[in-house]
Amino acid sequence: MAVPPNVNPADFEAALSLWRSAVGADWVFTAAEDVALYRDAYSPYWAEPEERLASAAVAPATLEQVQAVVRTANRYRIPLYAISTGRNLAYGGSAPALSGSVVLDLKRMNRVLEVNERNAYALVEPGVSYFDLYDHITKAGLDVWIDAPDPGWGSLIGNALDGGGGWTASPFRDHFGSHCGMEVVLADGEVVRTGMGALPNAKSWQHYKWGHGPWVDGLFRQGNMGIVTKMGFYLMPRPEAYISGTVQVYREEDVVALLDTLNLLENQHVVNGSTALYYGDLENIYGSVRDQATPGTPAWSLVLPIYGPEKVIRAQLEYARDKFARVPGMRFVEGELLRTPLTAEAQKRVHQVNFGIPILAIFSMLGRSPANPAPAGGHIGFSPVIPRTGESVLEYQRYYRENMAAMSAGKETGIVGPVFLTNWERSMVALMMFPIGRDKASNSRMRLAFARWVTKAAEHGWAEYRAPTPFQDLVAQTYSFNNHALLHLCETIKDAVDPNGILSPGRYGVWPKHLRKG
Numbered sequence: 001m002a003v004p005p006n007v008n009p010a011d012f013e014a015a016l017s018l019w020r021s022a023v024g025a026d027w028v029f030t031a032a033e034d035v036a037l038y039r040d041a042y043s044p045y046w047a048e049p050e051e052r053l054a055s056a057a058v059a060p061a062t063l064e065q066v067q068a069v070v071r072t073a074n075r076y077r078i079p080l081y082a083i084s085t086g087r088n089l090a091y092g093g094s095a096p097a098l099s100g101s102v103v104l105d106l107k108r109m110n111r112v113l114e115v116n117e118r119n120a121y122a123l124v125e126p127g128v129s130y131f132d133l134y135d136h137i138t139k140a141g142l143d144v145w146i147d148a149p150d151p152g153w154g155s156l157i158g159n160a161l162d163g164g165g166g167w168t169a170s171p172f173r174d175h176f177g178s179h180c181g182m183e184v185v186l187a188d189g190e191v192v193r194t195g196m197g198a199l200p201n202a203k204s205w206q207h208y209k210w211g212h213g214p215w216v217d218g219l220f221r222q223g224n225m226g227i228v229t230k231m232g233f234y235l236m237p238r239p240e241a242y243i244s245g246t247v248q249v250y251r252e253e254d255v256v257a258l259l260d261t262l263n264l265l266e267n268q269h270v271v272n273g274s275t276a277l278y279y280g281d282l283e284n285i286y287g288s289v290r291d292q293a294t295p296g297t298p299a300w301s302l303v304l305p306i307y308g309p310e311k312v313i314r315a316q317l318e319y320a321r322d323k324f325a326r327v328p329g330m331r332f333v334e335g336e337l338l339r340t341p342l343t344a345e346a347q348k349r350v351h352q353v354n355f356g357i358p359i360l361a362i363f364s365m366l367g368r369s370p371a372n373p374a375p376a377g378g379h380i381g382f383s384p385v386i387p388r389t390g391e392s393v394l395e396y397q398r399y400y401r402e403n404m405a406a407m408s409a410g411k412e413t414g415i416v417g418p419v420f421l422t423n424w425e426r427s428m429v430a431l432m433m434f435p436i437g438r439d440k441a442s443n444s445r446m447r448l449a450f451a452r453w454v455t456k457a458a459e460h461g462w463a464e465y466r467a468p469t470p471f472q473d474l475v476a477q478t479y480s481f482n483n484h485a486l487l488h489l490c491e492t493i494k495d496a497v498d499p500n501g502i503l504s505p506g507r508y509g510v511w512p513k514h515l516r517k518g
């Protein structure tokens, strides 16, 4: 049995025994085949010494059990790594940031505590997946939508805490941004409720997120200051209808006017859906190739989904069309109007995630296909945030082409991108995906390439908003303004709230004092 770093085996045995009494022997896992389930299937270090591995796992079912587990860990200084559903594929899976940590698996805490249709919110525990909440809402016949990421098997809490996002309307797509109120267990076992939840008889915990005084919720997003045991989320009242339009322009430089117009429409809240910018024609989802040989192929295509009452969205689309008409030579194609709830036939035609329905179809898109006969099996995402301007897109494209040619030398095949994601309001993510599989030599090349992209992008003033666990230190180091002042502030807070450094050490580059390097 593996033992956590800096913990003596007798102490670990004592802790395991206390955990067994707290949560039941069946829910403390030390056997190799059980612990192996917490490996990151997309680890870029798969089966190499640097792969991040857990030593054990413990799965409490209640808040009180979480407190008991944490108190024991704090007493014996055992690092814990909390996960909700642990499906963080492409960003670390359910494996810890520090090898040897004990995974605190919160899947069993899977109660939907409240869904309030009138005020459109939900309060859930960490183990509640998007599928669970969707089932709950559907069975209860409530008229609210959820916003799921592409794979619906993850959890609202885990996804939000990792900075995840989805595909319906703004503001619901930003999962942390649309949360309201948390319950958190701190390293000493204390329970804190944030926002209005700090009132003992709170009546508006999920109605007003800011509460009174400093807002601390941000410490738990991509953080390691506490274990979240409840979280509120805004839900979207079912929009009556959906319409989309597609704008196409034929000169590369017209992306400038295209995005300026889009920004205006989004900032005016005229366009509220998850827009998509394609280089070339619509089917080119990976955005990096334009078929310049075919006459009349657009340089850029932009899809504009709008949700709301039918009359209103028709007017919004018309207004958008008028605004885009100022872009010389543009072509505007109005899409189909769909009324909700969707008919069974319509459901088959649409990407259901855009309609609040969680699915797993994304995995078939990335699986074996005639276009991709030998998929690596997994990938890691490089997600730098760039300004939402056409000039930035053109600059990023130039940078991508130059660096791909210089960096790959024909070896780093299979890197896909850049996909210009406009689902975060006011910014853009130039996503690239690096294939990861079981071939150590290829994984090693991908790691090197990934690290080079992180460093080179930072030289241009672009950095990632989210990173796979093995690269979180590197990315944190790029946020180095004023001698890493931001990281130092996080470390100071970490030392104060978790002096023994037991909660997810190293997550997003924040290490406790005794594990800090240099």
Ligand SMILES: Cc1cc2nc3c(=O)[nH]c(=O)nc-3n(C[C@H](O)[C@H](O)[C@H](O)COP(=O)(O)OP(=O)(O)OC[C@H]3O[C@@H](n4cnc5c(N)ncnc54)[C@H](O)[C@@H]3O)c2cc1C
Residues within 6 Å of the ligand: 082, 083, 084, 085, 086, 087, 088, 089, 090, 091, 092, 093, 094, 106, 126, 148, 149, 150, 151, 153, 154, 155, 156, 157, 158, 159, 161, 162, 163, 164, 165, 166, 226, 227, 228, 229, 362, 363, 366, 504, 507
């Ligand atoms: C093909 C593909 C498509 C994807 N598409 C999307 C997408 O559209 N949008 C998107 O956002 N992601 C996407 N992902 C990434 C990822 O799979 C999802 O974000 C997934 O929802 C995260 O897993 P989870 O919800 O189980 O979170 P978890 O794995 O449970 O949590 C993520 C991390 O948050 C922390 N954490 C979790 N719970 C707690 C807690 N209770 N207290 C303290 N810390 C906690 C831990 O550090 C944990 O590692 C995609 C991945 C793949 C492979």
